[in-house]
């Protein structure tokens with residue numbers, strides 16, 4: 419099922435802090451894959467919901483697999499699905515829910531409903547704070563507004579698939595948040611990201627896939643899964659001149675700390 423080249427790792431060291439295993443891209447292979455990942459170096463996964471239906475699927479996966487945890491939230495691209503913050507509040511009652519996400523701002527896909535996105539983002543941050551859960555934040559081409567809102571509410575959490583500047587990363591670190599690094603770091607056109615990885619302290623870095631998207635090199639464009647984090651970590655180890663095992667161990671420890679595991 420899993421190509422052995424995907425992860426030569428035998429010890430379960432990989433914690434994938436951001437994935438979408440409810441995605442229909444996994445429909446044909448989901449159970450087979452999720453049964454195999456722990457034998458291919460994976461020790462933990464957070465799968466994020468984006469609206470009510472996908473949050474319910476995320477929770478079912480977390481109920482079925484010991485090493486999988488769920489995050490629930492309304493993604494900015496899913497505003498029109500009709501999912502309400504009250505729905506998220508009820509979903510978050512499941513003991514398998516460890517975060518509110520994926521929430522945030524996306525001005526790349528939707529530039530015409532910024533006000534609505536900001537309102538929903540803020541309401542979900544307030545919910546996370548009330549429930550004492552971390553947030554998993556999506557920011558696509560909305561750096562200034564994302565930063566302003568995070569500074570205003572100071573939630574605990576992670577800015578996932580970080581795409582900002584070194585200066586923005588420094589601001590996020592000042593807020594006590596974590597920064598999620600995914601397969602993009604292995605891409606030749608990852609412009610600012612290597613500098614961000616260079617400056618990022620090891621106690622603030624999380625690894626992630628955002629699968630089924632963003633498979634790292636040498637699998638770019640293929641269906642991505644958590645074992646491929648091996649290649650993301652290998653690139654980070656090279657950039658930071660730290661051993662691969664240390665990168666995997668430290669980032670798994672960070673995820674467990676943030677998500678209270």
Ligand SMILES: [Zn+2]
Pocket residue numbers: 436437438466520628
């Ligand atoms: Zn995502």
